[in-house]
Amino acid sequence: MKKILLGILAFSLLLGACKKDDTVNPEDKPDAKLIKVLDDYKSQLTGAQFGWKAYLMPDGGGVYSFLFKFDENERVQMLSDIDPSFEDAAFESSYRLKAIQRPSLFFDTYSYIHLLADPDRPFEGSYGTGQYSDFEFSFVSAKEDTITLEGNYNHSKLLLIKAKSQDEFDDFMGNIQAVAGNFSKLRTYFKRMTVGGVEYELNINPAQKAISFAYSDGGSIKSHSSFFYIDGNNVVLTDPFVNGGTTISSLSGVSYNASGFISASINGSTVQIVEAIQPMSYDLNAASRFNSVERQYISYDGFTRDGNPDSYNIKSIPGLSFLLLWTKYSPSYDLAGFTFGNSIRYGPAVTPQVKSDGKVYYTFLGTLGSIPAAYRSIVLNTGNAFGEEQSGFYVIQVSNNTYDLVSADDARKWIRFE
Known part of the structure; x- marks a missing residue:
């Protein structure tokens, strides 16, 4: 019994000697x-x-x-x-x-x-x-x-x-508008540039700061899209584009040349972005997908002309939310409705025809609704913008639910519906 008590005492002393120090430095908590x-x-x-x-x-x-x-x-x-x-x-x-x-x-x-x-x-x-x-x-x-x-x-x-620097801070917003404005100086929807011997078609949306590259590869058209931000006079892609040995992560020193092109530097080499009047490749079925069923599309800016959004000043109408294109509004026409909140008050009626060339041709029939006299010319100009295109519109599918209608006459007029 004595030996057992001594063993317990020794074990207790051992535990005491090995007891962990729980003291923690306050800075380590x-x-x-x-x-x-x-x-x-x-x-x-x-x-x-x-x-x-x-x-x-x-x-x-x-x-x-x-x-x-x-x-x-x-x-x-x-x-x-x-x-x-x-x-x-x-x-x-x-x-x-x-x-x-x-x-x-x-x-x-x-x-x-x-x-x-x-x-x-x-x-x-x-x-x-x-x-x-x-x-x-x-x-x-x-x-x-x-x-x-x-x-x-x-x-x-x-x-x-x-x-x-303070100058960099103060000039930040102005530089963004200047670079975005340079892209808008190109009058056509379609744009081209050549990098490393490869020709690319560019689709640039300065408002959303989105850019896409399309190019021919072995007889098929491939594409890459990215958003971008503007820092100084540089355009920086959020998702760099890689094609073989060429990587495009930015366009540096973007400036507009009075001869009608944009100059920039890619990987140290100078490139020119120029106007083009037709797409590199065209999807003949896009117009049918756009217009074959009853659907409602929204345009916030109306028609862009020569790079200038809202060229017919629809945004000057107080309270206007957007222009709504209601396809198959009736069996014989679509409605381009001037929409206030959830209500269409007036707008042009246009008849679409998709022809075998894959383009859509519109006839302006007239207007629906009671149009205030002060805004009647805006509505009529919008209707005429649909109907005056003798060569019709290319229909460019930008994403699953977004389409651009582009003048096939000269590509200098277009409208986005989403």
Whole structure:
């Protein structure tokens, strides 16, 4: 019995000698570490003397540019190209840094960045969904001059790039409009450029900052699409294009030449983007897919002419939401309805005919509804724009539900329906 008691005592002493020291340095506690990470991110955000250039890429598509200046009091000043009026009218909001599953940046009072996610007031996208954007973001990576974030709900991408000078900050929005404006100076819908001996057809949408490349490969047409953002006079693709040994990740030094082309540099070589009046390849069945069944398509800008959107000024009509093309509105015609909210008030009636050449030809029959005298010329001009094309329209399918109608006369007039 004595030996057993001595054994227990020795074992107890051994456990006491081996007992782990649970004392933890306060700085090593998980909460303290997380607080330090958040403090470091805040220091980086507020420490940018000249602010941040920013690019938001919603899951619903497009690229939207912002300027941010964060202060120590959790306030942020912002500008945006979502709407022209936001480019020089600074909006102040609050922000917070918070840890959810990952350290996160919250824009927590309603501001420009919320508009793209607002289902009741969509600047782009649809009612009920918005542009599938975000206003709460997790930090993905952070370098000295660049921060990458991802939306916590819709997985939008937000890229912050530190401005290097006040001039760079001040000129940011103007440079975006200048480069986008250069593309609009090309009068035709179809555009071409040659890189590494290969000719590409370009489709450029300056408003959504989208670009696509089409090219011939072994007798078939292949294509690649990407969104882009504009930094200075450079166009940077969010999804670089690779064709064999050629990679196109950006177009640098974009400028317009008065001779009628755009000059840029790709991988150090100068290229020219020129006008073209017909597609490199044409899908003869696209017009039938577009017009064969009753359907409603929306156009926000109406007709573009010589690179100028809304050339017939439909947006000048107060309260107009969009132009709605209702195919098979009646057995004998389509309706191009001027739509206010959910109501079509008036619009041109046009009869479509898809011919064997794969193009659609319209006849302008007249108008429906009571048109205010002040806007009658806008409605009539829109109807005539459909009916005056003697060579019809090419129908270019851009995506599953998006089609562009392009004048087959000279490709200098077009309209997008989605």
